[in-house]
Amino acid sequence: MKVLLVDDHPLILSALQGVISGLGSDVSVSTAASARELRRKLAEDADHDLLLLDLQLGDADGFEVLSEMRREHPALPVVVVSGSDRAADVLRAIDLGAMGFVPKRASNELLFEALRLVMSGGIFVPPVPMGLGSSLPSHDSVQEPPPPLLQPRPLQVQMQAGTAGAAVSVAGLTPRQNEVLGKLLQGLPNKLIARELNLSVETVKDHVAAVLRVLNVSTRTQAVLAVSRLSQQQGGGSSTPPAQRY
Incomplete structure (x- = not known):
């Protein structure tokens, strides 16, 4: 497995490189200290299995780099x-x-859990409170702590890794709606979901609306987060790991 780490802080970069190398003898790790170096390395060798990206880069906004990576390298999990x-x-x-978000204060075990889940086709969300608002808070605004993303509902989620991503089964959804949810987890827009499932765009919209209603959320992003959090909770991934830090 080839992993590319991007962080402009030398100590963090070195620590992450050591941690990721510990995943196994078949893991090779390369590093980039800037968005410019990241672009150069991908131009020289686009054959990477995973990209770990810091949001605070000296020469670029991390969110803009993330958007660029999803646009220019859609097959590379970030x-x-x-x-x-x-x-x-x-x-x-x-x-x-x-495909995942790991705070730097997290333990090594949480990072390993996130990478295993992402490489098996899932999406990792850290155990932090999530809000239910239909729009995102301002990046620099200070707000009151939001309510939990997940309401206490008896939802059951089963996720099974496959070559095309994670197959998902949420109680309360029809098989077709679960198929649509699986495509949402892959980040596909309605038009591509319709094409892959041989459905009309209007039918896909109806299925997406049903998925949001069952999950008790209001946006596609919240649906992805809800399924990820539920699968982690039911799989024992929502507890806080031992405090080994990197």
Whole structure:
């Protein structure tokens, strides 16, 4: 597995490189200290399996770089590794196509859990409170703590990794609606979902509306977060790991 780390802080970059190298002997890790160096390395070798991206880069805004990576390298999974764990930043990163978000204060075990989930086709969301507002809070605004994303509902989620992503089964959804949800987890827009499932765009919109209603959320991004959080909770991934830091 080839991993590319992007962070402009030498100590953090070195620490992450050591941690990721510990995943196994088949893991090779390269680094970039800037967005410019990231672009150069991908131009020289686009064959990477995973990109770990810091949001605070000296020569570019991390969210803009994330958008660029999803546009220019759509097959490359991106996990944000950030000094922030604010709900607004998590929501924005997932909304822009990140497959995971790991705060830098997290333990090594949480990072490993996130990478395993992403490489198996899932989306990792850290155990931080999430709001239900239909629009994202301002990046620099100070707000009261939001209510939990997930309401106490008896939803059951099963996720199984596959070559095309994670197959998902949420109780209360029809098989077709679960198929649509699986495509949402891959970040596909309605038109592509319609094409892949041989449905009309209007039918896909109806299925998406049903998915949001069952999950008790109001946006596609919140649906992705809800499923990720539920699957982690039911799989034991929502507890806080031991306090080994990197």
